[in-house]
Amino acid sequence: MSITYLEAIREAQAQALSQDPRVFIYGQDVGGFGGAFKATKNLAREFPGRVIDSPISEDAMVGLAIGAAIDGMRPIIEMQFADFSSVGFNQIINQAATLYWRTRVPCPITIRLPSGGTSGSGPFHSQSVEAIYAHYPGLVVMTPATVEDAYSMLLEAVALDDPVIFCEHKYLYYHLKADRLPTEAVPTGKARIVREGRDLTIVAYSAMVHEALAVAEELAGEGTEIEVVDLRSVKPLDTDTVMASVARTGRLLCVGEAWPWGGVTAEVVARVAGEGFGLLDAPPRRLNAKDTPVPYHPNLWAAHRPTARSIGAAVRDLLRL
């Protein structure tokens, strides 16, 4: 038996619905149709009245979730694509993210964002928006890179009392498989060292973890040992694990699929430079997508985001310093 990243998300939601009567799912086409990516396949049938189609109204979808959370429910909102969360942005950052701080009433909502690029999706179905949400106080931002994390972190997101932006990567939906669902989970807030190495640390998250692993595999054949750290969540950001890794390797490359101005990779580099400057044998570097909207054509798309090839080049460059 094998299970994909997408199936793990579906199973986590089924599990959340079955174990907690406060959970419901609200989003466009999530009901009988099962969602644009089938992440809610059959859930409306298995949990009647609790998997509900919404109008195309991202602002009102999030607003409704906030009201339901105030009244004791634990809604899961599916954005059809992360890109469309911009329409619900106001409710997310001004209402959900501020509620606990203003009133001491927590806001336990989970907003699922099918994120990141896939070939042929173009500027409005490919975005990685984790940094925008991580910028605002009052939100937790999860970026699972594995089938196991997609499952266990989504369950954790629903159980948390705070609003969670759950960035699930569309490229991983079908490409990533595991033998079984996990029975144990690393808690959110802890990064994971996915591969140990002594020469250079690559910090990555979401789909970029797999590009980084491909580079590490390739360079191992050349006698270079790369350590790969999967952040798992970008907020909170596990600085301790990153710093400990950099202490071992002395070199840092941080890779993200989002745009280069500011963002998660800039935050990681700023923290390492500010708090661990003495650990570094070379300048801390970062690699991101190009500073343009995400292109449609596969030739352009493959050159827009970081890949094993561009990461490999950056690593070789950094190792020469």
Place this chain on the structure above:
Amino acid sequence: MVQTVASPEPGSVVSIVRDQHIEAFRWMLLARMLDDKFASLYRAGKIHGGVFLGRGQEALSVSIGVALQKGDVFAPLIRDQAGRFAFGEPILDAVRTYLGSSLGPMRGRDGNVHRGWPREGLLPMVSHLGAMISVVNGILFARRLRNISGAVGATSIGDGGTSTGAFHEAINQAAVEKLPLVLIVANNQYAYSTPTARQFACRNLLDKAAGYGVGGHTVDGTDLSACLAVVSEAVRLAREGCGPQMVVARLLRLCGHGEHDDAGYVDAKLKQSPFGRDCLRVAEQQLLQHGWADAQTLELWRNEATQKIEEAVATVQREPAPDPYQEDWRALSSLHLWEARPEDSA
């Protein structure tokens, strides 16, 4: 207690209408006088940030609070002191939030009209217009999911707020779900300085109700008797399962957007029009004409309101301000996910 002139049979329709009118008028009076106090404190430099008054909108606002019951939900907007009082907000909440007391519901983290108790059904507004409507929808939706019926959710908005995407999405959502939502639109002729002609092109905002497939009601917002009747009818229909109801009231804001604004842009002709009447004066005249109060009673009510306000302000002025060294500076409720940044302890 001064005897009022007429005393209808207890429990009769006239008696119920009279008692409701008196209750509403007294909340309006307290709201107006508290607003005036806030304006004075603002001018004396005793209030940080803005002061936003409900002058001219008290009759409409109070009608919402009077029509709602325990267990209902109310998301007021900036000109709803009268409605807040009638819904049950203690005067100390208002004064503490305006004066930044650490003992208030917002503890100095937010001020002025941004206050409430979400779990008690009084929602603290964010500043983004239209954004509270879908939150009210969510509470009503959650009740339905749990098979709890009978509650109504009401919220206020102005003519300007009807232009937002959030307004459109939320009222459409409420209509699709047939939620017991009552949306009170105070068409007070100006959104800050922008007149309605620059805000919408339909002949009447009420036309929007038909477009969304919700019940529509219109009322003269300067007439307390009419507001009480129309708003309570809208609340009744929502409670009885007739779906969302939209009430459009025509009136004039008798103050600036905030106390920093002299409202020099208001058309003099509007001030002279029937909608430029002061609803508090109209309500008072209605009381006198029906013989439900006399001049002496009105004076007594004013004195009682003054006393309440002075007591609340005196109490709050002795209360501690928030202390930045006691503040936890934490925006997440999940303690284990909160990142203490090195610069915080610097």
